[in-house]
Amino acid sequence: MSTDHRSRRAGGPADHRRRDLLKASGLLLTLLATPAFALDLFKIIDPANKSKDLQKTKDIFKGAGSILASTQELDYHSEFAIGESLALEGFQRYGLPIEDAEFQRYINLVGDAVARHSDRPKIPYYFVVVSSPLYNAFACPGGIIFVSEALVKAMQDESELACVLSHEVSHVTHKHALKTIRRAKFFEGLGTITAATLKGRDGQKFKNIIGGLQSVLFEKGLDKNMEYEADLSAMEIAYRTGYDPNGMIKVLEMLQTREKTAQKSGSWFSTHPPLASRIEKCRARRRQYPDAASLARVKQRFISYRKRI
Amino acid sequence: MARMRPIITAAGFVIALMLLTATASSAADALWVSSEGAILKAQRSSTAAGVADLPVGMELIRLEYEKRWYRVRIPDGREGWIYRGKVSETPPAKETAAQEDSLGGLLGGLTGSSIRADTADTSRSIRGLSPEAREYARQKGTPESCQQALDEVLALKTGSAEIEGFLREGHIGEYAE
Numbered sequence: 001m002s003t004d005h006r007s008r009r010a011g012g013p014a015d016h017r018r019r020d021l022l023k024a025s026g027l028l029l030t031l032l033a034t035p036a037f038a039l040d041l042f043k044i045i046d047p048a049n050k051s052k053d054l055q056k057t058k059d060i061f062k063g064a065g066s067i068l069a070s071t072q073e074l075d076y077h078s079e080f081a082i083g084e085s086l087a088l089e090g091f092q093r094y095g096l097p098i099e100d101a102e103f104q105r106y107i108n109l110v111g112d113a114v115a116r117h118s119d120r121p122k123i124p125y126y127f128v129v130v131s132s133p134l135y136n137a138f139a140c141p142g143g144i145i146f147v148s149e150a151l152v153k154a155m156q157d158e159s160e161l162a163c164v165l166s167h168e169v170s171h172v173t174h175k176h177a178l179k180t181i182r183r184a185k186f187f188e189g190l191g192t193i194t195a196a197t198l199k200g201r202d203g204q205k206f207k208n209i210i211g212g213l214q215s216v217l218f219e220k221g222l223d224k225n226m227e228y229e230a231d232l233s234a235m236e237i238a239y240r241t242g243y244d245p246n247g248m249i250k251v252l253e254m255l256q257t258r259e260k261t262a263q264k265s266g267s268w269f270s271t272h273p274p275l276a277s278r279i280e281k282c283r284a285r286r287r288q289y290p291d292a293a294s295l296a297r298v299k300q301r302f303i304s305y306r307k308r309i
Numbered sequence: 310m311a312r313m314r315p316i317i318t319a320a321g322f323v324i325a326l327m328l329l330t331a332t333a334s335s336a337a338d339a340l341w342v343s344s345e346g347a348i349l350k351a352q353r354s355s356t357a358a359g360v361a362d363l364p365v366g367m368e369l370i371r372l373e374y375e376k377r378w379y380r381v382r383i384p385d386g387r388e389g390w391i392y393r394g395k396v397s398e399t400p401p402a403k404e405t406a407a408q409e410d411s412l413g414g415l416l417g418g419l420t421g422s423s424i425r426a427d428t429a430d431t432s433r434s435i436r437g438l439s440p441e442a443r444e445y446a447r448q449k450g451t452p453e454s455c456q457q458a459l460d461e462v463l464a465l466k467t468g469s470a471e472i473e474g475f476l477r478e479g480h481i482g483e484y485a486e
Contacts, residue, residue, distance in 0.1 A: 081441035084459060088446055091455040097462065104465060109475040112467050117394055119401065121345035121365055128462045144462065158479065195440035198448065210445070240344065240394035242482025291377075296481040 074178060076123065076142070078193035082178075083142030085210045086217070090146050093218055093266070094132040098149055098309055104129060106305045110158060111145065111165045117240040118166070118233075119173040127165060129309075134267040135255060138217045139168040141178050149309060151268075154254055158298035159247030163238045167248065170233035176226040181212040221271030231278055232285050244295040249282045340381060342367040343397035346469050349389035353378040355483040360389040366401050378483075392483035437463060 074082075091097075097104060104127075111127035125143040132148040139145045145168045155161055171177060181187075186209045190202055198206050216222060231252075235245035255268060256275045264270045272278070286292060347363040353375060361383060363369075369381040369391070378390045437460045438446070446456050477484040 081439055081445075084439055084442035084463075085445040087459050087462070088442065088449075088451045088455050091458045092452065096454060096458050105467075108465055108467050109472060113472050113476055113481070116345040116472065117343070119343075121343075126462050126465070128458075144459075193441060195444045198441060198444040203448065206445070207448070240482075242392075242394055242476070242485060296479055296485060298479040298481065301479060 074187070075192055079175075079178065080142035081193045082206075082209060082213070083140035083144050085206075086140040086213050087144045087146075089210060089214055090138070090140065090218075091130065093214075094134070094136065094146060094148065095130045097128050098131050100308050103305055103308055107147065107152075107161070107165070110162055111169070114162050114166045114237050114241045114243070115143075115169050118169045118237050123172075125169065125172070134263055135258065135269070136267045137164055137168055138271075139171040139177070140217075141172065141175065141213070143169075143172050145169065145172070153306060153309065154258065155251060155302070155306070156254075156299065157247070158302040159238065159243040159245075159296060160251045160254075161247075161302060162241065162243040163234050163245065163248035164251055166237035166241075167230045167234035169237060170230040171222070171226070174226065174229060174233070176222050176230070177213055177217060180216050180222055180226070181209060184212055186212055217271070218266055219271070221273075224273035227272050228278065228281055231282055235282060235285055235289070239289055239292070239295065242296050244292050244297050245289050246286060246292050247297070249279060249286065252279045252282065338371050340369045340371050340379060340396040340398060341400045342369065342391075342395060343401055344395040346473070347391060347395040349381070349383060349387070349391055351389055353380075353390045355392075355477070357390070360387055363391065363395075368400070369396065377485075394482055 107127045107129055111125055115121065115125045120143075123143055125145060127145045127147065129147050129149055129152055133150050134148055135151045135154065136148040137146060137151055145165065147164065147168075151164065152161065155164070186205065190197070190205050193206060197203065221227070231248060235248050238247060239245045252275050255262075256279070259269060259275065262269060289295075342363045342365055345365060347365075349360040349363055350357040351360050352358075363383065367383065369379075369383060372380040372382060372388065374380075374393075377393050379393060379396060380388065380390050381396075382388045438456060442459065443456075445451070476482055480486065
């Protein structure tokens with residue numbers, strides 16, 4: 001029995017052909033396929049995982065995958081830790097939750113209903129109404145979403161609330177806030193975030209991340225294209241859930257009428273693009289929902305809850 | 310020329326494989342489950358019997374569309390109806406779906422909004438702030454009232470049945486009539 005691996009590999013024409021085949025396959029796959037797709041195909045070409053050439057190609061793919069993962073995707077655990085910390089700042093800035101537990105439950109039911117129809121339906125979301133006189137709503141990374149009492153009181157029906165909550169959920173699904181501060185390179189050298197991270201040398205990095213997020217969400221605002229994207233995603237999410245997506249437009253029009261007299265700083269007025277352009281884009285998108293007017297608005301239920309606060 | 314043959318054979322082989330492994334349906338016939346908690350119904354109605362639970366990402370063959378409902382066939386061959394808002398013409402983003410699917414999987418049947426993802430990590434408590442948030446609060450001197458507020462927000466849980474009941478009462482989506 002030969003134990004010389006080289007002699008086994010240096011076979012006849014059949015072995016040459018097989019090797020050429022595998023090499024060419026690997027090359028083509030490198031050029032054409034996504035990493036995930038390619039890994040599935042490897043199993044078909046070489047189910048017993050015997051080819052060393054193919055193994056090399058596979059390793060390249062796996063390595064590329066994890067490099068991509070570390071630069072693009074912060075793990076959920078870390079994302080949520082950031083969100084919680086930002087939420088603590090949010091309460092300090094915008095006030096504590098309103099005391100009506102039934103109303104808080106109501107807003108979570110609307111929010112959870114729309115979140116189930118979003119692009120990240122499997123993470124938990126948390127919604128809270130805080131006692132702020134500003135017309136405001138914002139989303140912390142990881143899914144903790146704030147809405148001000150003033151904004152809720154200014155709405156007319158549940159479809160409007162559903163659209164605002166959908167807008168905020170969209171910021172979470174698109175990871176807008178995180179992407180914005182990633183540009184400022186706060187995350188360089190930071191891995192998974194744990195309590196130990198905060199206690200160690202990287203503790204200041206974490207605080208800088210939260211500070212950066214406060215600046216973006218409470219003062220400067222996100223990139224205007226992210227806001228437009230969230231408006232349109234909101235209409236889509238509301239529509240999928242079964243609410244009238246026109247609610248988004250009605251809220252923006254309501255804000256337009258109040259703009260002149262309302263306080264701007266720290267509210268949707270200062271952190272978001274001009275209302276007129278948002279409304280225009282939403283109206284254009286509304287054409288894609290020809291039966292929108294027949295979808296749910298649920299005015300009665302909303303009014304009965306609004307009366308409580 | 311003889312040396313080209315293996316390359317040409319390989320190219321043909323790979324292309325054939327890609328066609329074989331490509332999804333069976335054409336773009337016009339395929340739908341993907343995009344919403345959490347989707348249930349395939351025996352008839353075109355929310356009150357009809359459930360045929361199967363449909364996980365996010367499952368590929369469906371579209372058979373017909375009628376009044377906001379699709380009639381579809383699922384991979385095991387069963388057919389039924391699904392409300393249009395629960396499906397998408399494009400598959401969900403694979404990376405995110407896989408990562409967050411595993412969160413749901415770790416928690417048994419309770420997924421999504423009904424439970425915090427970090428309950429799978431035994432070093433954390435079900436209610437309340439994470440150790441990270443507590444440490445942040447300690448370092449920043451966050452007022453107790455704000456920590457308490459976050460604690461309460463995170464403790465509020467809704468369940469799948471409650472959400473569906475809420476939609477039903479509001480005649481929303483598949484419950485509209």
